[in-house]
Amino acid sequence: MSRNTAEAEAGMKGITFPAWHGEHYVTLAELLVRLGSFGLDLQWRVEFDEIVDPRCVEMERRSADGGMDTLTLLSLTAPFLQLIDAEALGFAGDGVMVALTEVDSSQWDVRAVDERVLSELRRHYPGATDL
Numbered sequence: 001m002s003r004n005t006a007e008a009e010a011g012m013k014g015i016t017f018p019a020w021h022g023e024h025y026v027t028l029a030e031l032l033v034r035l036g037s038f039g040l041d042l043q044w045r046v047e048f049d050e051i052v053d054p055r056c057v058e059m060e061r062r063s064a065d066g067g068m069d070t071l072t073l074l075s076l077t078a079p080f081l082q083l084i085d086a087e088a089l090g091f092a093g094d095g096v097m098v099a100l101t102e103v104d105s106s107q108w109d110v111r112a113v114d115e116r117v118l119s120e121l122r123r124h125y126p127g128a129t130d131l
Contacts, residue, residue: 012099014111014131015118019102026108026125028088029077031100032070034124035090038117042090042097043067049085056086067091 019026032039045063048056055076062068068076073088083102090098098117101109109131112118122128 012096012111012113013115013118014099014109015121015128016107016109016131017121017125017128019105019107021125021127025080025082025105027077027081028083028086028100028102029074029079029081031108031110031121032074032077034121035070035098035117036120038112038114039070039090039098042070042092044070044073044088044090046073046086046088048083052084053081055081056083 017026043066045067046056046059047063048060051057051060059068059073059076062072062076070090082105084105086102088100089096090100095113097113099109099111101111103109110118110121111131118128
């Protein structure tokens with residue numbers, strides 16, 4: 001998978017945290033909800049190293065067609081979808097505003113242009129550390 005995160009990292013800060021909190025897996029849908037109003041108006045493109053569910057195929061198709069809005073992405077990832085090596089990039093215009101990278105079903109790396117997004121995630125995931 002080609003990672004577009006490198007171009008987005010300029011001006012972005014990031015955190016990383018375990019994808020598993022005890023028996024609870026933090027899903028992409030959960031992260032989208034945690035973004036709150038910040039993520040609501042973004043257009044999303046998602047890439048996968050490993051297709052684990054038919055919904056992944058639909059997300060890739062929509063990503064190739066210019067992306068999807070947050071509510072569409074949320075509908076494709078809920079109620080539960082565990083990913084393996086995936087990246088969701090949230091765009092406003094041509095600029096990447098947030099990058100959600102799931103690494104081997106074990107951790108999430110989150111980069112955002114708005115520090116408030118990272119602060120909110122730190123509050124919900126106390127094991128988060130800076131990237």
